[in-house]
Amino acid sequence: LRWRHQHRGLLKAAQQFPGPKTLPGLGNAMTFICTPEEMVKQIKSLFVNYGDIVRFWLGPDLNIVVACPDELKILLSNSKMSVKGPQYKYMADVIGGGILSGSGPEWRKHRKIANPNYGKRAIESYTHVFNHEVSLLMEELRKKPHDQQFDIYKDIVNTTSYSVCRSLMGLTKEQTMNITGIQEIIEETPSIYEIVFDRMTKWYLQIDPVFWLTSQYQFQRRFNKLITNFSKDILKHRREHLKNIGEDFKLEHMEMKEDGMLSVIDRFILSGELDEPTLEKETFTIFTSSQEASAKIASYLLLMMAYHPHCQEKLYNEIKGVLGDSDRDVTDDDLKRMPYLEMAFKEIVRLFPIGAMLQRTVTEDIAIRSGYLPAGSSMTISIFHLHRDPRFWENPDAFDPERFNPENTERRHHNAYIPFSLGPMDCLGRYFGIKLVKTICARILREFEVTSQSSYEDLRVTICISVVTLGGYPVILKKRNSTK
Numbered sequence: 476l477r478w479r480h481q482h483r484g485l486l487k488a489a490q491q492f493p494g495p496k497t498l499p500g501l502g503n504a505m506t507f508i509c510t511p512e513e514m515v516k517q518i519k520s521l522f523v524n525y526g527d528i529v530r531f532w533l534g535p536d537l538n539i540v541v542a543c544p545d546e547l548k549i550l551l552s553n554s555k556m557s558v559k560g561p562q563y564k565y566m567a568d569v570i571g572g573g574i575l576s577g578s579g580p581e582w583r584k585h586r587k588i589a590n591p592n593y594g595k596r597a598i599e600s601y602t603h604v605f606n607h608e609v610s611l612l613m614e615e616l617r618k619k620p621h622d623q624q625f626d627i628y629k630d631i632v633n634t635t636s637y638s639v640c641r642s643l644m645g646l647t648k649e650q651t652m653n654i655t656g657i658q659e660i661i662e663e664t665p666s667i668y669e670i671v672f673d674r675m676t677k678w679y680l681q682i683d684p685v686f687w688l689t690s691q692y693q694f695q696r697r698f699n700k701l702i703t704n705f706s707k708d709i710l711k712h713r714r715e716h717l718k719n720i721g722e723d724f725k726l727e728h729m730e731m732k733e734d735g736m737l738s739v740i741d742r743f744i745l746s747g748e749l750d751e752p753t754l755e756k757e758t759f760t761i762f763t764s765s766q767e768a769s770a771k772i773a774s775y776l777l778l779m780m781a782y783h784p785h786c787q788e789k790l791y792n793e794i795k796g797v798l799g800d801s802d803r804d805v806t807d808d809d810l811k812r813m814p815y816l817e818m819a820f821k822e823i824v825r826l827f828p829i830g831a832m833l834q835r836t837v838t839e840d841i842a843i844r845s846g847y848l849p850a851g852s853s854m855t856i857s858i859f860h861l862h863r864d865p866r867f868w869e870n871p872d873a874f875d876p877e878r879f880n881p882e883n884t885e886r887r888h889h890n891a892y893i894p895f896s897l898g899p900m901d902c903l904g905r906y907f908g909i910k911l912v913k914t915i916c917a918r919i920l921r922e923f924e925v926t927s928q929s930s931y932e933d934l935r936v937t938i939c940i941s942v943v944t945l946g947g948y949p950v951i952l953k954k955r956n957s958t959k
């Protein structure tokens with residue numbers, strides 16, 4: 476009763492918006508106690524039953540789900556919207572409240588320090604590292620037994636992880652291979668995100684004493700120790716490296732707006748702004764925000780090519796036209812000459828977004844078309860459902876890169892496509908991810924024809940922070956005749 480009295484303004488404001496019936500204390504939290512696949516349907520049914528702006532309560536948190544693209548663009552770009560929502564707390568329990576799950580002055584400071592390494596010019600300087608790591612991947616793929624199906628994500632995630640360590644984090648190949656616990660971290664990261672997402676969506680796991688009784692909590696504790704040791708090791712290497720660099724060089728490169736000569740970790744250390752525990756968490760965040768997303772998108776792209784041979788043929792001809800028959804490095808100029816690869820990439824991040832659902836805290840009342848979002852509520856956006864909304868996408872679940880040819884792009888509702896989010900908290904690593912994914916896929920598809928024993932109709936996906944498949948990324952690689 477006291478809660479109702481204290482929050483009567485929020486309760487009243489909630490009445491502006493339609494939404495499902497609530498249970499005392501729980502609100503609509505029970506809606507999300509279901510199988511992962513059911514959850515995707517439950518969220519869709521909210522839009523179908525209640526329209527573009529829907530309210531639901533996760534316990535005491537009022538969520539207003541906005542599905543109208545024009546409204547979304549304005550809201551995400553609004554400075555009053557640069558506080559991440561309460562559900563990010565469960566992410567912060569693992570990666571800290573910094574660049575990926577934090578808000579306010581701390582987040583702003585970290586983002587500003589890291590920014591120079593994510594610009595286009597800095598990413599250009601990573602060409603050699605990306606290609607070297609992909610060459611090692613190609614060697615592994617060539618050893619795969621002929622005609623045997625395997626989960627390609629497991630190979631690609633090593634490539635993306637090592638690429639990140641050797642570019643954004645500044646480590647040598649040898650240091651990367653020997654970072655404490657790197658392989659365990661790579662293998663267990665999907666499980667930790669499952670736990671985080673479970674806590675975001677299951678009300679009883681949000682009660683700390685209940686969570687502490689679970690095996691998930693034990694796993695999270697162990698994983699957090701892995702993170703600490705992993706990050707300590709990386710920080711040690713970078714501190715040793717920085718001792719041997721002149722002060723003028725450091726000053727000059729710290730000032731640059733776009734630059735890959737210092738690593739992100741160097742910038743965090745040199746800024747002097749982060750205490751040791753924060754440095755450790757942020758070191759892991761820089762790693763995890765990039766390796767997982769890039770590996771997933773590359774794996775989806777290859778799987779979709781396996782499921783859509785006519786698209787693969789078109790893409791193969793484009794890649795072969797640019798790279799010829801040799802297994803040479805892929806450059807930025809090469810990628811610019813691959814428009815179909817760009818279209819395929821865009822279609823992948825439409826269907827399988829990395830930030831499938833976002834949440835922001837409304838810090839002050841914000842006027843919208845049909846009323847206002849009250850301070851203290853959360854705005855929730857389902858990029859997954861926006862990208863499959865039949866009002867904006869014909870045959871929305873079908874894979875069709877042609878949606879992104881210039882004519883169709885022109886015709887489409889521009890704000891209905893936000894794979895990297897929008898506004899001050901948009902994706903920092905888009906250029907990094909795009910280039911790494913394209914480099915991996917162009918080189919694999921040039922040398923191998925990709926097939927699968929399953930078909931697109933068999934693909935089952937769910938939301939677990941990003942969109943994940945329930946059966947991995949099962950492909951068969953067959954060497955093309957013309958490749959050397």
Ligand code: HEM
Pocket residue numbers: 574575576586764765766768769772824828829830831832833834894895896899900901902903904905907908909912
């Ligand atoms: C390749 C496909 C990728 C997609 C589709 C993607 C998408 C997104 C989205 C939608 C967000 C907003 C998340 C939110 O507000 O909750 C985000 C945030 C972020 N992404 Fe990505 N991402 C990708 C790859 C990467 C890569 C490779 C990196 C790093 C190299 C990266 C680094 C980040 C960071 C640091 C943020 C937090 C930004 C902030 O809050 O200030 N992402 N990404």
